[in-house]
Amino acid sequence: MKSKAIFYHAGCPVCIAAEQNLASAIDPARYEVEVVHLGSDRSRLEEAEGFGVKSVPALVLDGAAFHINFGAGIDALR
């Protein structure tokens, strides 16, 4: 059975960069990746908070929350 990976975001430029790079790099053979837009699907907020998600973008792997900060992208500053 595949493990569950949930990528929570809110459509921000940083979120989109993280989704296109990090979330899409997750091994599809081992993980079932779900992408949740918390801005448009607020019914999932409580679930995200339950995993310890404090900010977006965040990736929950096997129930553990990893907060992602995209550091130094010039494009995000424009």
Next chain:
Amino acid sequence: MKSKAIFYHAGCPVCIAAEQNLASAIDPARYEVEVVHLGSDRSRLEEAEGFGVKSVPALVLDGAAFHINFGAGIDALR
């Protein structure tokens, strides 16, 4: 040809959690994953900074740096 993923860390508990979960979840069919301990391999510091790495743990995917913060692990607080 595989893309390059570099996971920079420094042996901290948060780094180890991120390595065991996030770095190991990267698709090995598409990415060649290298793990670099910046504490013991300081010769790689300049390279990491060149990718925009400001803190560890960080994952560089296709040259883009993602800083990872593991949020709410109780074990890290003990």
